[in-house]
Amino acid sequence: MKYPLTNGTCLCLVLGVALAFGGPTQDEIKKKEAELARIRSEIEEYEKKIQESQSKEKKSLQTLDYYGKQAGLLRQLIKQLEVEGKTLRRDIGKTRNSIGELGNQLKALKDHYASYVTSVYKYGRMYDLELLLSARSINQLYVRAEYLKRFSKQRQRDLRKIGTKRSQLQRENTTLQKKLQQEQKLLEEKTREEKRLAKKTENRKKILSDIRRDKNSYRKEITRRRKAAKKLESLITHLIEQERLRKEREAALALARGTAAPEEVIPPAGLFESRKGKLQWPVKKGKLTARFGNQVHPELKTVTQNTGIEIRVPEGTDVVAIADGDVSRIWWLPSFGSLIILNHNNGYRTVYAQLSDILVSEGQRVAEGDVIAKTGESLSGPSLHFEIWKEREKQNPEAWLSKR
Secondary structure, eight states, X not given: OOOSOOHHHHHHHHOOOOOOOOOOOHHHHHHHHHHHHHHHHHHHHHHHHHHHHHHHOSSXXXXXXXXXXXXXXXXXXXXXXXXXXXXXXXXXXXXXXXXXXXXXXHHHHHHHHHHHHHXXXXXXXXXXHHHHHTOSSHHHHHHHHHHHHHHHHHHHHHHHXXXXXXXXXXXXXXXXXXXXXXXXXXXXXXXXXXXXXXXXXXXXXXHHHHHHTOHHHHHHHHHHHHHHHHHHHHHHHHHHHHHHHHHHHHHHHHHHHTSOOOOOOOOTTOOGGGGTTTBOOSSSSOEEEEOSEEEEOTTTOOEEEESSEEEEOOTTOEEEOSSSEEEEEEEEXXXXXXXXXXXXXXXXXXXXXXXXXXXXXXXXXEOTTOEEEEEEEETTEEEEEEEEEETTEEEOHHHHBOOO
């Protein structure tokens, strides 16, 4: 007769490799939770401001700003919830795999132990005695006695491992249930916030419609636009200064190390200025409704300076990067709404404003033609505001974009 398992075979079968899945650290989880809490808190703050503003004056540009800022935060929250949902679904998949692996290991241990118990029941302990008595020498007797002793201990270890695997399986099942509950909560919150965003968007459109019929609001908007343009100019100046300081730090560090300063990264398509008149438009189609420079308002007859161009396109139109670059800043300004500034090196920057949905993050590298945002709707209608800068100098975008 043969025992179902030898020491070596049993050890090979019970040594299951634990599945170690890389996941976020506690610090990362806390940071994400804190970020979500901050966004939720800001959304509620703007909700209060909207209620207060509407109770005073419904046709208010300030109310419009609050709606714009709140909508941006709601989109940000929804995106965060989507990311959390994807991460959670991935973790659920890994947990299920772990449960399957543990179940297989537990079944293997139980099957082999059952075989051992069956053999003991069939042959009894007499086989052990016969094995010892049939020894041809004292040394063989000692070896067989030691073998039986170790084999018995192995059975005890098998039992303990069965208990351990069963406990692990129970813990994984508990973890899975918790994660499934979390997934359901995330899905419910995401659905709730999407409905809230749709309602806020509808309310904002109604306010826009009311304001468009009010000439006083248009006059106020002209003043706001001038102030916002000044703030945008200040922001560009700040970014230029930040870049200058960064280059100085890199040069100083390179000097201290005795190495050459890092060279400026040039987009593969070539220098920005070499493509003047050949750059693609930030939207595929659309009507140019306001050119660069002085503009006369059709109704108020007031003259204002446009720092870029306005392209009329349906709300939600894809906005693309006109050249390779880095997302230098994502910002919000009255009149301009949500905006993105791309850095194309050698002092060139592009500005994309009046956005409804931003699809990139600060510091991200983008390639020419990458979709970076969706267009929104301003007081002048659904459109994209677009600018090109060379250092602190505003450029006429039409001179840089390809002919249509």
